[in-house]
Amino acid sequence: MLEIKNLHASVNGVEILKGIDLTVKAGEVHAIMGPNGSGKSTLAQVLAGRETYEVTAGSILYDGKDLTEMAPEERAREGIFLAFQYPVEIPGVSNLYFLKAALNAVRKHRDLPELDAMDFMKLARERMRLVEMDEALLTRPVNEGFSGGEKKRNEIFQMAVLDPRLAVLDETDSGLDIDALRIVAEGVNKLRSPERSVVVVTHYQRLLNYIIPDVVHVLVDGRIVRSGDKLLALELEEKGYGWLEAQAAGKTA
């Protein structure tokens, strides 16, 4: 599904990712953990194709296609979804209208007929239940005046509607209280399938109590310094990131 090789990326001339290798197979859930500033969010943004990040070396293959050659909207239509750490507000544009435009852009790309308002509404109602989202949020402007928790739920709701093949969740747990965290995580779990891969970017282990990862990677200073199973996350919870950072520093020194 996703094959990243020796990926280097920089922003404003500063290198953030310094050689990432990562392979995610269909149906797998990978967690990317790491201290602040290690490049976790950069990786998520680079996968989505954010223009401010420049890929300077390496390759990203998605379904065998070169992702770096694709515009962000093409990636989205090809099934890549990014749940934003800080979802953006779009005043005056209703959530429903926005998501219908998005879904129809994706469907058009897949040679599926566009959904009309009625059919879309039916789908939206059904998918909202996954994250127990209040229906009133549908007619409100995109993310405007939403609480932190509502924004994150809205991201997962959008994911449920757009039905991606590769979902990247960027710190979806940040700013959530424990109940909201559980609801959002359960929503994600319901969306797990053998065809869908999920990359969970998180600073804390607690999200991984709910979304059990197949593989855990630790990112330090732009490199993956350790990979393991879910037990690695628990180890990090106990020991912190310091020992891995020290190890990584020792290696590069």
Next chain:
Amino acid sequence: MERRDVNADPVQEFASRDYQYGFVTEIESETVAPGLDESVVRLISEKKGEPAWLLEWRLKALRHWLTMKEPTWANVHYPPIDYQAIRYYSAPKQKLGSLDEVDPELLATYEKLGIPLREREILAGVAVDAVFDSVSVATTFKAKLAEMGILFCSFSEAVREHPELVRKWLGSVVPHTDNFFAALNSAVFTDGSFCYVPKGVRCPMELSTYFRINAAQTGQFERTLIVAEPGAYVSYLEGCTAPMRDENQLHAAVVELVALDDATIKYSTVQNWYPGDKEGRGGIYNFVTKRGLCKGRNAKISWTQVETGSAITWKYPSCILQGDGSVGEFYSVALTNHRQQADTGTKMIHVGKNTRSTIVSKGISAGHGQNTYRGAVKVLKGAKGARNYSQCDSMLLGDKCGAHTFPYIDVATPEATVEHEASTSKIGEDQIFYCKQRGISAEDAVGMIVNGFCKEVFRELPMEFAVEAQKLLGVSLEGSVG
């Protein structure tokens, strides 16, 4: 797989679209030589077969205009206009009895613009008084409206058929002394629209006029007068697109609205005059005076405008809230792109008790466009319980454009409430990226964000006009979903 320049700037792409309605109709026009003096005014009046009082009124205006100086306070810049180089009269040569006699070229022009001139109007519920250059050539639905006592015709016809009404109200809201451009218009106006809705009558359809500038170097001086008697209601739509031209063309219209007790006038405009090319060559100078008088108790006048055209826009649709309990509204979207300049806003003058006004202004600047909101809220001493709410938002697309806000507030009674809110935002790279990440193209994203920004204004427009407005902004509207 489709490949595209990943780094294309959607804002610039959106901003650099060409004007889509540029073409010129070849119709023989009868014009006078350039220049303005009493003989030109007399000629215009004579050509139109006007009564003596109107000629006198025009001459008075001309004499006053000659003593005036062109205003310079607006935040717009243009080379000096040579008023003696402008032709002040041009009319299609044929006399027309019915639509069948209309020059097919002219009809084809309207066709190209998608203006319905025949039975389609019934379906659309729109009656059209089409102004081509200076003389009206077609008026529809008049008979139907006449049955209800509603008069809707060209200004010239009103002067011929209903001189007492014209004489009573002409200049009563915008006197010929009002300002430089209004004085000029009063001297040389050639035609326009007239609408009179009698007591207690609710006009059943949206009345609409399409203005169009055609003959080269012909200044357009439209005169519109709408009178709503007590309890009457009328919704009037004004929309225009203009053919592409190289020279600057002056447009100085005057619109006067009078609403008596409990009457409502809703006046909506979509303005798309030729804005000039990307370097700012050509384009219309749009210096318009629009004012409504809420003369009676609980009268209401509502202005909604979508201004996307013209090289220069100088326009302040205003309300004088004279009757107690009267209401004034101003909803505006002004878009300036390339080298366009707009200085637009409103004046709300509270005279009567418990009068209310609402101002919602949305300015969008792109390219090198300069957008100025200029508004005045004046509460006179006797206007106890007056209330105003103003909201002025600006949006910038790119970093070479500008947005400016000049609100003037003058309150002479302590028993009044005036609120003013303002904001400036930049269309964010993060907003566009968010849309793109959901599969929406950059162009659609910009359209969506701009439309969302203008939503409060668009929802004030009649439906068919709202659609046109959104097309003019180059985007599709939010569906009526949910």
